[in-house]
Protein backbone atom coordinates (compact mmCIF):
# COMPACT_ATOMS: atom_id res chain seq x y z
CA UNK A 36 0.00 0.00 0.00
CA UNK A 37 2.85 2.36 0.88
CA UNK A 38 4.72 1.42 -2.29
CA UNK A 39 1.67 2.01 -4.49
CA UNK A 40 1.14 5.47 -2.97
CA UNK A 41 4.84 6.30 -3.39
CA UNK A 42 4.76 5.25 -7.04
CA UNK A 43 1.67 7.38 -7.70
CA UNK A 44 3.41 10.46 -6.29
CA UNK A 45 5.87 10.42 -9.21
CA UNK A 46 3.17 12.14 -11.29
CA UNK A 47 3.99 15.37 -9.36
CA UNK A 48 7.73 15.19 -10.00
CA UNK A 49 8.71 17.52 -12.81
CA UNK A 50 11.82 17.13 -14.95
CA UNK A 51 14.74 19.39 -13.97
CA UNK A 52 13.18 20.19 -10.60
CA UNK A 53 14.42 19.92 -7.02
CA UNK A 54 12.13 17.61 -5.06
CA UNK A 55 11.43 17.86 -1.32
CA UNK A 56 11.64 14.41 0.23
CA UNK A 57 10.16 13.32 3.56
CA UNK A 58 11.19 10.65 6.05
CA UNK A 59 9.97 7.23 7.06
CA UNK A 60 9.20 3.92 5.38
CA UNK A 61 6.70 5.36 2.86
CA UNK A 62 9.09 8.15 1.91
CA UNK A 63 11.79 5.50 1.48
CA UNK A 64 9.63 3.80 -1.16
CA UNK A 65 9.34 7.19 -2.84
CA UNK A 66 13.14 7.52 -2.88
CA UNK A 67 13.29 4.13 -4.65
CA UNK A 68 10.96 5.52 -7.32
CA UNK A 69 12.83 8.81 -7.52
CA UNK A 70 16.09 6.94 -8.08
CA UNK A 71 14.66 5.63 -11.36
CA UNK A 72 14.31 9.27 -12.51
CA UNK A 73 17.57 10.55 -11.01
CA UNK A 74 19.00 11.62 -14.36
CA UNK A 75 15.96 13.78 -15.05
CA UNK A 76 15.80 15.76 -11.78
CA UNK A 77 18.23 18.36 -10.47
CA UNK A 78 18.30 16.93 -6.96
CA UNK A 79 16.42 16.71 -3.70
CA UNK A 80 16.08 18.51 -0.37
CA UNK A 81 16.01 16.01 2.50
CA UNK A 82 13.85 16.34 5.62
CA UNK A 83 16.21 14.27 7.78
CA UNK A 84 19.74 12.88 7.91
CA UNK A 85 18.56 9.28 7.21
CA UNK A 86 16.70 10.55 4.13
CA UNK A 87 19.79 12.49 2.97
CA UNK A 88 21.90 9.33 3.31
CA UNK A 89 19.36 7.24 1.45
CA UNK A 90 19.10 9.81 -1.35
CA UNK A 91 22.88 9.95 -1.76
CA UNK A 92 23.10 6.14 -1.73
CA UNK A 93 20.53 6.15 -4.54
CA UNK A 94 22.72 8.53 -6.56
CA UNK A 95 20.49 11.56 -6.07
CA UNK A 96 22.16 14.89 -5.36
CA UNK A 97 21.17 16.34 -1.97
CA UNK A 98 20.79 20.12 -1.93
CA UNK A 99 20.34 22.60 0.92
CA UNK A 100 17.02 24.41 1.19
CA UNK A 101 18.94 27.65 1.75
CA UNK A 102 20.42 27.26 -1.73
CA UNK A 103 17.37 26.07 -3.63
CA UNK A 104 14.70 28.54 -2.55
CA UNK A 105 11.09 27.33 -2.61
CA UNK A 106 10.33 23.92 -4.07
CA UNK A 107 7.52 22.93 -6.41
CA UNK A 108 6.70 19.70 -4.59
CA UNK A 109 7.25 17.98 -1.25
CA UNK A 110 6.41 14.28 -0.87
CA UNK A 111 6.13 12.72 2.58
CA UNK A 112 4.24 10.19 4.66
CA UNK A 113 2.14 10.75 7.79
CA UNK A 114 1.14 9.03 10.99
CA UNK A 115 -2.48 10.17 10.72
CA UNK A 116 -4.51 12.18 8.20
CA UNK A 117 -8.06 13.55 8.47
CA UNK A 118 -10.47 14.55 5.71
CA UNK A 119 -9.13 18.14 5.65
CA UNK A 120 -5.67 16.68 4.96
CA UNK A 121 -4.43 17.87 8.36
CA UNK A 122 -1.81 15.50 9.68
CA UNK A 123 0.01 14.12 12.65
CA UNK A 124 3.66 13.62 11.76
CA UNK A 125 6.86 12.93 13.65
CA UNK A 126 6.62 9.22 14.38
CA UNK A 127 10.19 9.05 13.10
CA UNK A 128 11.16 12.23 14.94
CA UNK A 129 11.86 14.33 11.83
CA UNK A 130 8.86 16.65 12.24
CA UNK A 131 10.71 19.98 12.43
CA UNK A 132 12.62 19.63 9.17
CA UNK A 133 9.54 18.04 7.59
CA UNK A 134 7.45 21.06 8.55
CA UNK A 135 10.09 23.43 7.18
CA UNK A 136 10.34 21.70 3.80
CA UNK A 137 6.55 21.41 3.58
CA UNK A 138 6.22 25.14 4.32
CA UNK A 139 8.71 25.97 1.57
CA UNK A 140 6.93 23.86 -1.05
CA UNK A 141 4.11 24.85 -3.35
CA UNK A 142 2.48 21.42 -3.34
CA UNK A 143 2.63 18.93 -0.46
CA UNK A 144 1.79 15.42 -1.62
CA UNK A 145 1.11 13.11 1.32
CA UNK A 146 1.60 9.40 0.65
CA UNK A 147 0.26 6.81 3.05
CA UNK A 148 -1.41 3.46 3.45
CA UNK A 149 -5.14 3.43 4.12
CA UNK A 150 -4.68 2.70 7.85
CA UNK A 151 -3.46 6.28 8.36
CA UNK A 152 -6.85 7.82 7.53
CA UNK A 153 -8.81 8.87 10.64
CA UNK A 154 -11.91 10.89 11.44
CA UNK A 155 -10.33 12.76 14.35
CA UNK A 156 -6.57 13.15 14.84
CA UNK A 157 -5.02 12.02 18.10
CA UNK A 158 -5.10 8.28 18.53
CA UNK A 159 -1.45 8.33 17.44
CA UNK A 160 0.55 10.07 20.21
CA UNK A 161 1.46 13.59 19.14
CA UNK A 162 5.25 14.13 18.81
CA UNK A 163 6.57 17.46 20.06
CA UNK A 164 10.22 18.46 19.61
CA UNK A 165 11.56 20.24 22.68
CA UNK A 166 14.78 22.04 23.64
CA UNK A 167 16.41 19.74 26.26
CA UNK A 168 16.53 22.33 29.10
CA UNK A 169 12.80 23.03 28.65
CA UNK A 170 11.71 19.36 28.86
CA UNK A 171 10.05 19.50 32.30
CA UNK A 172 8.55 22.97 31.83
CA UNK A 173 7.03 22.02 28.47
CA UNK A 174 5.75 18.77 29.97
CA UNK A 175 3.84 20.72 32.64
CA UNK A 176 2.30 23.04 30.03
CA UNK A 177 1.21 20.01 27.98
CA UNK A 178 -0.55 18.56 31.04
CA UNK A 179 -2.43 21.88 31.40
CA UNK A 180 -3.63 21.42 27.80
CA UNK A 181 -4.99 17.98 28.72
CA UNK A 182 -2.20 15.77 27.35
CA UNK A 183 -0.01 13.08 28.92
CA UNK A 184 3.59 13.64 27.75
CA UNK A 185 6.05 10.78 27.55
CA UNK A 186 9.76 11.35 26.85
CA UNK A 187 10.92 9.31 23.84
CA UNK A 188 13.65 7.26 25.49
CA UNK A 189 17.19 7.49 24.13
CA UNK A 190 16.17 9.58 21.13
CA UNK A 191 17.82 12.80 19.96
CA UNK A 192 16.53 14.62 16.88
CA UNK A 193 18.72 15.72 13.96
CA UNK A 194 18.62 19.16 15.62
CA UNK A 195 19.96 17.90 18.96
CA UNK A 196 16.60 18.08 20.76
CA UNK A 197 14.20 15.74 22.56
CA UNK A 198 10.77 14.38 21.60
CA UNK A 199 7.79 14.28 23.93
CA UNK A 200 5.06 11.93 22.67
CA UNK A 201 1.75 13.23 23.93
CA UNK A 202 -1.13 10.86 24.65
CA UNK A 203 -4.86 11.41 25.27
CA UNK A 204 -5.18 14.77 23.53
CA UNK A 205 -8.49 16.04 22.21
CA UNK A 206 -7.52 17.18 18.69
CA UNK A 207 -10.95 18.19 17.43
CA UNK A 208 -9.54 21.62 16.54
CA UNK A 209 -6.07 20.89 15.09
CA UNK A 210 -5.41 24.49 13.98
CA UNK A 211 -6.02 25.89 17.46
CA UNK A 212 -4.04 23.18 19.26
CA UNK A 213 -1.09 23.61 16.88
CA UNK A 214 -1.15 27.33 17.66
CA UNK A 215 -1.24 26.66 21.42
CA UNK A 216 1.71 24.27 21.32
CA UNK A 217 3.69 26.67 19.14
CA UNK A 218 3.35 29.33 21.86
CA UNK A 219 4.99 27.29 24.63
CA UNK A 220 8.55 28.48 25.26
CA UNK A 221 10.93 25.62 24.56
CA UNK A 222 8.74 23.91 21.95
CA UNK A 223 10.63 23.74 18.68
CA UNK A 224 7.88 22.11 16.67
CA UNK A 225 4.62 20.27 17.17
CA UNK A 226 3.62 17.31 14.99
CA UNK A 227 0.22 18.73 14.06
CA UNK A 228 0.36 19.84 10.43
CA UNK A 229 -2.82 21.94 10.20
CA UNK A 230 -1.58 25.44 9.39
CA UNK A 231 0.17 23.84 6.45
CA UNK A 232 -1.83 20.69 5.65
CA UNK A 233 -1.16 18.44 2.69
CA UNK A 234 -2.57 19.58 -0.65
CA UNK A 235 -2.95 16.12 -2.10
CA UNK A 236 -3.36 12.78 -0.33
CA UNK A 237 -2.48 9.54 -2.10
CA UNK A 238 -3.77 6.59 -0.08
CA UNK A 239 -2.64 3.08 -0.99
CA UNK A 240 -5.50 0.61 -0.64
CA UNK A 241 -5.43 -3.12 0.13
CA UNK A 242 -6.40 -4.06 -3.43
CA UNK A 243 -3.33 -2.24 -4.78
CA UNK A 244 -5.24 0.81 -6.00
CA UNK A 245 -4.45 4.35 -4.89
CA UNK A 246 -7.18 6.82 -3.99
CA UNK A 247 -6.56 10.53 -4.39
CA UNK A 248 -7.97 13.31 -2.21
CA UNK A 249 -7.30 16.90 -3.24
CA UNK A 250 -8.05 19.99 -1.17
Ligand code: 5RP
Nearest residue numbers: 059060061112125126127129
Ligand atom coordinates in the same frame (compact mmCIF):
# COMPACT_ATOMS: atom_id res chain seq x y z
C1 5RP B 1 8.60 10.89 10.29
C2 5RP B 1 7.20 10.98 9.83
C3 5RP B 1 6.70 9.92 8.92
O1 5RP B 1 6.20 10.51 7.78
C4 5RP B 1 5.61 9.17 9.62
O2 5RP B 1 6.10 8.68 10.86
C5 5RP B 1 5.08 8.02 8.76
O3 5RP B 1 6.05 7.01 8.69
P1 5RP B 1 5.85 5.72 7.79
O4 5RP B 1 5.86 6.16 6.38
O5 5RP B 1 7.05 4.86 8.15
O6 5RP B 1 4.56 5.05 8.17
O7 5RP B 1 6.48 11.90 10.15
O8 5RP B 1 8.93 11.90 11.19
